[in-house]
Amino acid sequence: MKLAEAKAQFIQTWGSLGAQWGINRTMAQIHALLMVMPDPLSADDIMAELNISRGNTNMNVRELINWGLVDRVLIPGERKEYFTAEKDIWKVATEIARERKRRELDPILKTLNQLQDVEGDAKDKHVKAFKDSIQGINKFAHQTDKVINSFVKSEESWFYGTLIKLFK
Amino acid sequence: MKLAEAKAQFIQTWGSLGAQWGINRTMAQIHALLMVMPDPLSADDIMAELNISRGNTNMNVRELINWGLVDRVLIPGERKEYFTAEKDIWKVATEIARERKRRELDPILKTLNQLQDVEGDAKDKHVKAFKDSIQGINKFAHQTDKVINSFVKSEESWFYGTLIKLFK
């Protein structure tokens, strides 16, 4: 396979993968493009490579920067801004985990805690079923939270070394 | 908080959580509803509780059954079909992990393997950058695959007992 072709396929695959998760397709494609490029690209480069508008480029690059997946790079003597992506996939994964935890898990933990105290007779089977469900989910969510925290803080070698052996 | 109110909030929260993941809102809401109900519900019950159409109900219930998260229940003497959800959240989580792995991770592993062999001079920095990226991602994806496989097979008691202690 030729390099250009392989790049295009990678960008497209990474893009549809992103779409299955909450991330939008363009954002994932820009990220993929920057990951396989050895040097930083400008907004114009990205527009040209992916055939997207200036506005769209700007919006999604900004969002990637918010996620901590892309950095602005200033090239001395140039007026334009350039962008690079983190190329270490382990760091990418922990950044994403951190961000998703903050956006998704933290709010649900908050809600679940509130839902714990429902009024009503504990002998009523509706009340009991509800409380049991919420309690189970709440416990699970807290455990998940702990695992993600460790993951986010962990070193690659330690994490895989330990976790994989554990699960065998 | 009253039970009805708490249920409504839980259904709505679970629904928007699902939407952030690839799962659609209605599907997540039906799942939430069935989780907090002690007894099986019919399609009509679901329609009434969530204010959705018959077609929508049918489609999403069927999809939940495909995911292995909901079961059809036949009540003796009744013509209608009834539905229940798995109430053990651990089982729900492993079902979801299994299904998402199959739909998302397995295809990407396949693509990555193909992208490994790009033609071109290994000294060219574009070729090198590309190969390095793909190799890193590929390695990561395979490790992730192993962890998920183990997770899917593991028992809750084992998980809580061993892994959680590890993370303190």
Next chain:
DNA sequence: TCTCTCTTTCACTTTCTTTTGAAAGTTCAA
């Protein structure tokens, strides 16, 4: 201050997803 280059914003368009509801299909007791 002016102007040139680049960045950001935002109202509008396009595209993609979800929902609806009526019609067709299925099942089964009579």
Next chain:
DNA sequence: TTGAACTTTCAAAAGAAAGTGAAAGAGAGA
């Protein structure tokens, strides 16, 4: 075999999300 009870399908409508591009903004050097 019929028809009542229920389920499934599907084309059209509504809704949500993403993308565009022109215009406004911002900053640097003349």
